[in-house]
Amino acid sequence: MRICIVGCGAVGSLFAANLAQLEDVEVWAFDAARDHVEAINANGLRLSGAGDVLGRLRATTDPGELPACDFGIVATKAMHTEAAIRATAHAFAGGSVATVQNGLGNEQVLAAHVERVMRGTTFPAGKIVGPGHVQWDVKGDTTLGPFEEQPAPFADVERLADACTRAGMPTHAVEDARGPQWRKVIFNAASNPIGALTGLTHGRVCERPDLRALVSGLVSEGKAVAAAQGIELDSDPEALIDHAAKPEVAYGHKASMLQDVEARRTTEIDYLNGGIVRFGREHGVPTPLNEAIWALVKGVEQSWQQ
Amino acid sequence: MTRVCVAGAGTIGSLFAAHLAQVAEVFVLTRREEHARALNEHGLTVTGRAELTAAVTAAADPAQLPEPDLVIVACKGADVEPLTQRLAGHFPAATLMTVQNGLGAEEIAGAHGSWPLLSAVTFMSGTRLSDTTVEYVLDTETWIGPYRDTTPDDARAVAALIASSGLKAEGFDDLRPAQWSKLIFNATVNAVAALTGLAHDPHFAETEQLSDLGHLVRDLVDEGKAVAAAAGVELWEDPWEMNVLATQRGHRHSPSMLEDVKAHRPTEVDLITGSLVREAHKAGVSVPLHTALYRLVKAKEASYS
Numbered sequence: 001m002r003i004c005i006v007g008c009g010a011v012g013s014l015f016a017a018n019l020a021q022l023e024d025v026e027v028w029a030f031d032a033a034r035d036h037v038e039a040i041n042a043n044g045l046r047l048s049g050a051g052d053v054l055g056r057l058r059a060t061t062d063p064g065e066l067p068a069c070d071f072g073i074v075a076t077k078a079m080h081t082e083a084a085i086r087a088t089a090h091a092f093a094g095g096s097v098a099t100v101q102n103g104l105g106n107e108q109v110l111a112a113h114v115e116r117v118m119r120g121t122t123f124p125a126g127k128i129v130g131p132g133h134v135q136w137d138v139k140g141d142t143t144l145g146p147f148e149e150q151p152a153p154f155a156d157v158e159r160l161a162d163a164c165t166r167a168g169m170p171t172h173a174v175e176d177a178r179g180p181q182w183r184k185v186i187f188n189a190a191s192n193p194i195g196a197l198t199g200l201t202h203g204r205v206c207e208r209p210d211l212r213a214l215v216s217g218l219v220s221e222g223k224a225v226a227a228a229q230g231i232e233l234d235s236d237p238e239a240l241i242d243h244a245a246k247p248e249v250a251y252g253h254k255a256s257m258l259q260d261v262e263a264r265r266t267t268e269i270d271y272l273n274g275g276i277v278r279f280g281r282e283h284g285v286p287t288p289l290n291e292a293i294w295a296l297v298k299g300v301e302q303s304w305q306q
Numbered sequence: 307m308t309r310v311c312v313a314g315a316g317t318i319g320s321l322f323a324a325h326l327a328q329v330a331e332v333f334v335l336t337r338r339e340e341h342a343r344a345l346n347e348h349g350l351t352v353t354g355r356a357e358l359t360a361a362v363t364a365a366a367d368p369a370q371l372p373e374p375d376l377v378i379v380a381c382k383g384a385d386v387e388p389l390t391q392r393l394a395g396h397f398p399a400a401t402l403m404t405v406q407n408g409l410g411a412e413e414i415a416g417a418h419g420s421w422p423l424l425s426a427v428t429f430m431s432g433t434r435l436s437d438t439t440v441e442y443v444l445d446t447e448t449w450i451g452p453y454r455d456t457t458p459d460d461a462r463a464v465a466a467l468i469a470s471s472g473l474k475a476e477g478f479d480d481l482r483p484a485q486w487s488k489l490i491f492n493a494t495v496n497a498v499a500a501l502t503g504l505a506h507d508p509h510f511a512e513t514e515q516l517s518d519l520g521h522l523v524r525d526l527v528d529e530g531k532a533v534a535a536a537a538g539v540e541l542w543e544d545p546w547e548m549n550v551l552a553t554q555r556g557h558r559h560s561p562s563m564l565e566d567v568k569a570h571r572p573t574e575v576d577l578i579t580g581s582l583v584r585e586a587h588k589a590g591v592s593v594p595l596h597t598a599l600y601r602l603v604k605a606k607e608a609s610y611s
Binding site: 032129194197198199200204205209210211213214217270274277278281289291292295296298299300301302303306 | 384498501502504509516518525594599601602604605606
């Protein structure tokens with residue numbers, strides 16, 4: 001089985017290095033960062049932290065080098081999906097492609113370029129600490145399912161999930177993967193931008209009752225949009241938010257969007273709150289707070305050009 | 307010659323004092339002794355929209371200043387209480403004029419003496435360069451109306467005095483329509499600027515894309531209008547039009563709340579957005595977006611430490 005990781009950043013690297021441990025899987029990675037790719041080819045891809053892994057795989061910045069693959073796992077930031085899949089689609093002409101990205105709408109983008117698509121959500125997280133080296137911060141489950149509009153065969157979903165699970169990345173194949181995805185999106189859309197706009201860590205956001213109420217307002221809108229589509233959340237985002245606020249979990253964690261804003265990197269707001277707003281409009285559900293937060297974070301990005 | 311005491315020598319106070327000194331006798335009440343000494347020694351210099359240096363008499367103790375006809379309370383909103391407390395028992399023959407953002411400065415000042423009161427709002431802005439130098443940035447108007455034991459003619463007389471000094475001013479029969487227009491404009495533009503880091507520029511009027519900031523600005527203005535309507539105030543100007551006009555000036559104005567946030571200072575959000583949210587509550591109108599922005603700005607202040 002040949003699997004190509006498209007976008008070998010922190011999350012992509014967790015899949016790539018772990019899958020490379022399997023004898024029956026040949027792993028490729030496509031990424032735009034030349035130093036990262038060269039380090040992987042020279043010394044392998046190293047994970048440390050929650051697990052210590054050294055993966056031997058082929059990495060490239062040149063999509064022309066990619067052979068025909070059975071599976072793609074797309075793990076780029078959401079704003080790079082279109083460019084990444086356009087460049088690599090030829091490798092998946094006979095295969096299935098899964099997204100494990102943040103946000104809403106990635107499946108639609110993939111489906112414009114490849115035939116068989118999987119909707120996916122993943123919770124493991126890490127960060128790149130240097131070329132060829134990723135720190136694995138959090139272990140967690142992944143869920144994969146066929147993308148309703150252009151589904152990968154369920155047998156393919158099961159095959160990929162099985163490979164990931166055997167590689168140490170527990171993955172569930174489900175018929176409807178929307179629940180976990182929306183749970184994660186609602187969680188991220190309600191907590192990430194509040195951290196980004198105020199500069200507060202997750203725990204400090206949650207200990208201000210008025211601010212926590214604003215977070216709940218955002219959650220409620222997201223839940224209403226999910227409900228209007230008949231999506232059943234696999235658990236309550238409110239519980240996740242309170243859980244993450246505990247000192248021993250992520251009290252002092254700066255949301256990734258806050259880290260993006262501090263580094264003046266474009267955020268994923270278009271695919272989080274922006275996604276909730278777009279789906280809300282499609283299904284006639286008002287989302288005024290998500291709209292406001294979306295506009296404010298876009299404003300933050302615009303202020304860097306002033 | 308009219309005698310004016312400017313109480314509070316920040317940016318706005320300094321602009322009033324230096325200009326009025328061209329047509330009136332001006333005294334300046336400062337908080338710090340050394341500030342008063344510097345003013346007495348060097349006078350007050352304005353650069354930017356106007357270039358002038360004025361001689362003023364300054365003191366940190368009102369007892370050391372002559373009796374004025376008019377006191378302009380020109381400090382930041384949060385300082386009205388301590389400043390007017392210091393004025394208690396002084397200048398019994400003077401009329402007091404407040405020029406703070408938000409609502410309620412008149413009540414706070416009026417509690418410390420039986421002075422006749424004028425109510426004012428100012429749109430002019432500048433940057434304080436030193437104790438004795440201020441840059442005049444936006445040469446926009448000051449609006450004045452009667453408040454307590456004063457008449458529309460009193461308001462117009464003070465507006466005429468200010469206008470004769472080279473600043474822009476207008477007197478009103480009732481300031482509330484203008485004051486509320488400014489409050490809604492300010493609550494909207496200041497909070498959005500403080501949270502995004504954007505100076506007030508054309509982004510605030512853009513409505514092309516779904517995520518454009520103009521939608522949020524318009525929604526915030528609409529919430530404010532609903533509060534004004536419920537409070538029985540007919541607005542003088544449409545705050546949305548004020549926003550569009552201001553962004554077309556070709557000059558990016560940096561609202562004070564943005565400056566405060568950048569400098570990690572407490573903001574005036576309690577006075578500005580807070581006033582609007584309190585009025586909304588009184589009138590039974592729901593303002594979820596202003597409430598959200600209020601909470602975000604308060605949280606941003608908390609992030610300083």
